Amino acid sequence: MIYFDNAATTSTLKGAEEIFIRENREDFANPHSAHAFGRTASKKLEDAREEILEDLHLEKTHSLIFTSGATESNNLALKGLPLHYQKRGKRIITSAVEHPSVLNALKELIPFGFDIVILPVTSEGKVDPETLKNAMTNETILVSIMAVNNEVGAINDIASLAKIVHAFPKAYFHVDATQAMTKLAFNYGDADLLSFSGHKFGAFKGSGALIYKKSIAFESINAGGEQEQGFRAGTVNMPGNVAMAYALHEGLKNLKTHEQSVRLLHDYLQQNLAQMEGVSMNSPQDALPYVLNFSLTKKKASVVVEALSENEIYVSTVSACSSEEPVSYVLEAMGKSEGDARNSIRLSFSADNTLDEGKRFVEVFSTIMMGVQDR
Amino acid sequence: MNPDMLMIHYGELSTKGDNRKLFVNQLARNIRHALKSFPTLKVEASRDHAYVELHEEDASSVIARLQDVSGIHSISIVFKSDKNLDHIKNFAVELLSKETGKTFKVNVKRADKSFPMSSYELACALGDYCLDHTAFTVDVHHPDVNLDVDVREEAAYLSCHDFLGAGGYPLGMNGKCLTLLSGGIDSPVAAYLLLRRGIRIECIHFAAPPYTSDAVIDKLKDILKILNTYQEDIKLNVVPFTELQLAIYKNVDEPYCITIMRRMMFRIAEGLAKKEHCLAIATGESVGQVASQTLPSMIAINDVTNFPVLRPMCTMDKLDSIALAEKIGTYPISIRPYEDCCTIFKPKAPKTKPQIHDCEFFESKFDWKPLVEKCIAEVKSYLLVDGEEKVFPEENKPIENK
Numbered sequence: 001m002i003y004f005d006n007a008a009t010t011s012t013l014k015g016a017e018e019i020f021i022r023e024n025r026e027d028f029a030n031p032h033s034a035h036a037f038g039r040t041a042s043k044k045l046e047d048a049r050e051e052i053l054e055d056l057h058l059e060k061t062h063s064l065i066f067t068s069g070a071t072e073s074n075n076l077a078l079k080g081l082p083l084h085y086q087k088r089g090k091r092i093i094t095s096a097v098e099h100p101s102v103l104n105a106l107k108e109l110i111p112f113g114f115d116i117v118i119l120p121v122t123s124e125g126k127v128d129p130e131t132l133k134n135a136m137t138n139e140t141i142l143v144s145i146m147a148v149n150n151e152v153g154a155i156n157d158i159a160s161l162a163k164i165v166h167a168f169p170k171a172y173f174h175v176d177a178t179q180a181m182t183k184l185a186f187n188y189g190d191a192d193l194l195s196f197s198g199h200k201f202g203a204f205k206g207s208g209a210l211i212y213k214k215s216i217a218f219e220s221i222n223a224g225g226e227q228e229q230g231f232r233a234g235t236v237n238m239p240g241n242v243a244m245a246y247a248l249h250e251g252l253k254n255l256k257t258h259e260q261s262v263r264l265l266h267d268y269l270q271q272n273l274a275q276m277e278g279v280s281m282n283s284p285q286d287a288l289p290y291v292l293n294f295s296l297t298k299k300k301a302s303v304v305v306e307a308l309s310e311n312e313i314y315v316s317t318v319s320a321c322s323s324e325e326p327v328s329y330v331l332e333a334m335g336k337s338e339g340d341a342r343n344s345i346r347l348s349f350s351a352d353n354t355l356d357e358g359k360r361f362v363e364v365f366s367t368i369m370m371g372v373q374d375r
Numbered sequence: 376m377n378p379d380m381l382m383i384h385y386g387e388l389s390t391k392g393d394n395r396k397l398f399v400n401q402l403a404r405n406i407r408h409a410l411k412s413f414p415t416l417k418v419e420a421s422r423d424h425a426y427v428e429l430h431e432e433d434a435s436s437v438i439a440r441l442q443d444v445s446g447i448h449s450i451s452i453v454f455k456s457d458k459n460l461d462h463i464k465n466f467a468v469e470l471l472s473k474e475t476g477k478t479f480k481v482n483v484k485r486a487d488k489s490f491p492m493s494s495y496e497l498a499c500a501l502g503d504y505c506l507d508h509t510a511f512t513v514d515v516h517h518p519d520v521n522l523d524v525d526v527r528e529e530a531a532y533l534s535c536h537d538f539l540g541a542g543g544y545p546l547g548m549n550g551k552c553l554t555l556l557s558g559g560i561d562s563p564v565a566a567y568l569l570l571r572r573g574i575r576i577e578c579i580h581f582a583a584p585p586y587t588s589d590a591v592i593d594k595l596k597d598i599l600k601i602l603n604t605y606q607e608d609i610k611l612n613v614v615p616f617t618e619l620q621l622a623i624y625k626n627v628d629e630p631y632c633i634t635i636m637r638r639m640m641f642r643i644a645e646g647l648a649k650k651e652h653c654l655a656i657a658t659g660e661s662v663g664q665v666a667s668q669t670l671p672s673m674i675a676i677n678d679v680t681n682f683p684v685l686r687p688m689c690t691m692d693k694l695d696s697i698a699l700a701e702k703i704g705t706y707p708i709s710i711r712p713y714e715d716c717c718t719i720f721k722p723k724a725p726k727t728k729p730q731i732h733d734c735e736f737f738e739s740k741f742d743w744k745p746l747v748e749k750c751i752a753e754v755k756s757y758l759l760v761d762g763e764e765k766v767f768p769e770e771n772k773p774i775e776n777k
Contacts, residue, residue, distance in 0.1 A: 307585030372585065373621065373720075 002313040007348030013202035016243040023239035048245035056188040069208035070178040071101035073195035078105040080218030089139035096333035124284035125154030147180035151330040153291025162190035182251025198244035207240035258351035263289040292347045295340035300375040307368045316346040379455040383425040402545035447540030464504045476519025479511045544573030551575040553653040561659030563705040568687035570605040581616040599759040611757040619746040626741040634729040637676040646751040657685040666725035675729040
């Protein structure tokens, strides 16, 4: 099996698995319980919280809410904050290529009178800081822009964008860092709010976090008990979060070496695929090496993906066999043709992938491209 | 007052002569099978009716189960009384007063000729008594409630509640039919209609990986698990169709591709039907619905087989089909987004009036016979039993690529 769909989810780190099992066996108490057993669990949870903040150098300035993943974090940030600060202004700015959990969460604010501004992106899938600058007003209370795009791997200049946002004292800057954590080093403190999921870097599905500047307040959108500083009711997934803290620590520690090995694979694939007839590259040259997106100019991506799947090679596509095929809105926003936007394939890597897998991929992929009927 | 038994009225068996016994026996077997989750029930089938002794089981859940059994016209809830006239009268009032409506009619059957009153006299006596003791009035033409009284040797049976059954003939009386299953809305409904008529089914599906997704097979299995309600075990045969389909698209002019493809499918279906001892082929086609389902298309496509091709859906509108699919529960599965045929293979202008000689011309351009045979030889089969996939016995395992 060759698994090139790590941007969708990764396998779990062995160390994370051990922690998860141990914490579930030994410290399974509800961290919110008042007894000593509960306090032990609570201590583990707080240590994990502290560890994550320290690893990101945010322990002084930021707080952290454990969530079920980035989708929940994004919803909490993008609905909870505007609802709290709506008296200051109702303008929210985001980009056209954000994850659906950002775009759809913001869409839900429109009936409440919020003005959602969706910025275009460059042909490389990035937000041009100038575009943001022109869109900023005194009414703007929130800007949400992703660190790394999940479909093409385009990297945004978070530092420059943050500077622009922070020139407006009423505006907060939310960064969806789901695809960036453990893969791209940036100044995390540039973000007033930061979302990510654990299962994208070797922790478990169902773990994630929203990190926010201590001075920020927002409304809880999940009613219930008083867990997570009252912002996120529901029994906390302590074992999952402790495992996430571990995976994040490991990932950050190995960021450089992992990037080197992934880049080797990425460059090999990029060079070989770019030369192939009927392949058109979508990922920009300076994209994160963990993601490689290309379109098939003559074939149907869904068919090629199915054929790869038959060969136990797992990659991602938005394409489907049906006549009402979905289109990649990310590629459309980058100005790609409709045919390209309907027939893109995303390869996404982890440090576990090898160059040999890349070679095997090119081999199988070229055979399939020769055998499969044009669309 | 709990009902004592259910009386099962047979479907179209009255047209059967000497074979009637066979039909009744088959139906009794099917009823016993359908009710095997109720171990306390006792089923007895006679020439005219079958009886289910309830022994305190919940009548409505037993009836719901029986309504899925083909060959049953209707089911009545029956209460048992001794043959004392006063007791029968009181029973009748008690039953009737629980019904809703304004008018009633008493129907009496008197199998026990030793009973002192004639059917007519008993009907009058009961009608009279009920008229006096309930709020109901008599309407012998269009009554709201029919009170049926059956006087037999052992007891009198009263009922005033009928439930319609599935109709048709007992499953298994008509042999087996190979049904083309695409995964769309119509073909599962066609299979259901066959089952309701008492025809056992086996299914054939044409898969063209990688142009079709493997998920289609899972979808088909889920559909067949629902149809297991009507037939305990259903075999699904998946034909590896890609090679033949590509050969068709290479050699045949685009407007004729679908026609030729359907002809090949029928050839393969006939080959498999013979192998699997099926006596007919069935499709979910509805006349005129798409290019390959016009009457001229059917002539051109049907030309390749002498097997009867049953088209239970042939006069149905899409909306009728959807309504039935929703009723039997296959609709939500059918609309899952995996297609049985990739858009790559959908011609822009398929022929609606294909000519047989043109079909033969295109088919003369390539050697399709070995490809058809290969399709039949390399069929991969799955078995769905009682809503679960069963591992196939070793000797029936699909033949690996030679």
